[in-house]
Amino acid sequence: MASYPSTHAGRGPDVGTHGFHTNEALSYGWRKFGENAGPMLLAALLLFLVVIPGNYAARMLADVNLTFSLGGVLSTFVTAVLAVMICSVIARGALDVTEGYRFDLVLAFRMLNFVHVFVTALVVTLMITIGLALLIIPGVVVAVPLVFAVYAVADDDTTDAFGALRKSFRLVSENAGDTIILILLTLAVIVVALLALCIGGFVALPVLSIVWAYSYKVFDRKLVAA
Secondary structure, three states: OOOOOHHHOOOOOOOOOOOOOHHHHHHHHHHHHHHOHHHHHHHHHHHHHHHHHHHHHHHHHHHHOHHHHHHHHHHHHHHHHHHHHHHHHHHHHHHHHHOOOOOOHHHHHHHOOHHHHHHHHHHHHHHHHHHHHOOHHHHHHHHHHHOOHHHHHHHOOOOOHHHHHHHHHHHHHHOHHHHHHHHHHHHHHHHHHHHOHHHHHHHHHHHHHHHHHHHHHHHOOOOOOO
C-alpha cells in the first residue's frame, strides 16, 4: 500500500462495506464525485488534453501519405500509453476517495511508482493493440482480464506490472459476472456521455473512476469508506 505523508494522518475511513451491487457502485461514484468535483474535473481535462491532440496527430500522420501510416500507429500507441499512465494517477486519487480522503491529483501523482506505472501502461497497451490487430473479439478477450491493472499498480507502490496483471486477472476471474455487468454499465454511461457531447465526458470519467475503484476494493475484499 502506498504510504501517505502526514497531511493524511488520522483521516482514514470511518464506515465501510464489503458487499457489491452495481447500482450501489454507481450511486457511490456519483456521490463521491459530487464531493470532489473540482479536482476530478481538472484530472479529466488533463486526460482529454493528452488523448485528443494525440489522436489528431495520429490521423494527420496516417492521412498525409501511406508511407507515414507507421507514424500514425506509433503516435496512437504513445498516446495510449500516456493515457493509461494518467488513468493510473486518477485511479490512485479515486482509491484515496474510497479510503476516506479527498481527491488530490498532486498527492496521487507523488504516491505512484512511475517505473511500475509506465511498464504496466506499456504492457497493457501492447497486449490490447495486438489483440485488436487480430480483429475485435481477440482484443476484447485480452482487454477484459486487464481492467483492474491500473488500480492494482496504483493501489500498492511495491506492485510491479506483472503483479498488477496477475491481480487484475484474479479479481476478474473471481468476479466474472459482476465484472461483465460493470463493463456493460461503463459502456452505457459512455454512450450517454457521448450523447451529451464533451460535458458528459468530463463528468463520466471521474464518476466511472470512482465506480471502478469502489469495485476493485470490494472485489479485493477491502472495506470502502462511506
